[in-house]
Amino acid sequence: MSDLSAPQVLKVVDAFDLDDELRSILRPGEMVRDDQGRRHRLPRYFYEIASHEVAMQTRLSQNFSLNEFILVDLKEAPRLQQYPRYVPCAVRTLAFYLQQFRAMIGLSVHIAVNGAYRSPAHKLSQHATPHMWGTAADFYRVGNNILKTKELIEKYNDAAEDLSADVTVLPYGPVPGKNADDHVHFDLGYITVVPREISEDRMEQPQESRPRFAFEERRRKDRRSPESEEVPTK
């Protein structure tokens, strides 16, 4: 048995160092559009989760284990359902805010499957959403209450917005992506975290003599030109 009170150290990886398949799924650093047409750059630094046990045992905050942020179903790319798995480093920030929210309402918060990190290859990732940054969570149950009524959803939406101006929610309603009628969408926006052990000048140094992907070549050109080129999401 591991000691849950002990600090757990997660390995940080630069997604550019992952194998070809993973890089093509995670698409580090690529620009994607949200449903309003705004552009956002996908995260590059991820925690590597070695096993299900590590995910279960790693606490991101007092009441949230890492496992809760990587629950997905068959809509996620099969490769990302296998360990080692990857989640953007900003997930810790989400866990921090959720912990504050939990303390504020005094009830447990249950994140839904597909409700936290979703890769760009996830079938629900039609546009850029903070889920792809690991900075949004959909929860379907608070305490013993299944969130299926307007009253309950609006009650916890209000609580989330009262917590911090950093938190955005979706109003009650039936239109996917714009409303939510069976969960609360708790959203911190597009936060990119660069872990302290990362040296950010690394991208400026040639890692190989030849780029591995066309988008890397484009990125190299991007750095020499003021206008970034955008790659649409699937």
Next chain:
Amino acid sequence: MVAKANVAKLPVPPPRDSVASAEVSLYRNVLKIREDHSLENLGISFYDAESTIQWSYNADFYFHAASTMKLAVLLGVFRQVDRGEISLEAPVHVRNRFTSIVNQEPFMLDLGRDADPDVYGHLGKTLTVRELAYWMITKSSNLATNLLVDVIGISTIQQALDELEIDGIKVLRGVEDQAAFNAGLNNEVTANGLLKLLRLIADGKAYSQSACDEMLKIMLDQQYRGGIPAGLPKAARVAHKTGNISTVHHDAGIVYLDGRKPYVLVILTQFTPEQGRGTAVADVSRDIFNTLAGITYE
């Protein structure tokens, strides 16, 4: 004179224990059951692998499929499993939110009507494809059905039916799509269509033997036994799927009896809402069992 003329037109009665006699007897009994239960429509089709007798009554008439359409969903799921497109162990998010085929509006199932806490107790969590298939058939879970329809897609289900040349089953949508129902867009089946599907499964010819074995295993665990099994001896094992709404009661299954090959039987009944569901399906099942038991083969 009139009576004599009528007698003269009757066919020569077949020997009492022959196949021909059995068919005449069955036909008479089926008409009586239809009348006794005031059925608006009755469709029957069966095939006995032991005697190779195939018999049907009104078997190409289309009925509202009710939950018998779940057999087509099961077939579609195992098509995808057999092709390696999905795994039986793949997790599926249990969420009560679906899209109508008519107006693309979202709708939710009335979980109070769907007596399957095994599935809706997992709202927000996951169940595997295997578990959903199991609850879809054995407890006729509408939630499990719609989740599986979302996973594989209606077009895949129809493709599976087309590939296996199963006519007589039309699957347009999942269940409880009220907007589609109001627009008259319903899943429909014929007795012959369901018979073909079940025969392929019984013969191990629906994609692969292992897929058929898995499907049979699930169907043998059926928990609603008021249809075909209610007309059979307790020792009979039936791999089947029922279907009920306010105006139809169906059952379609494969009957296994010791010492003989199985027979496949589909019984579809339609009645007025006022009339309600009776015991017609069980009565037909009993009659067919008794008929088969009484036949001597040349």
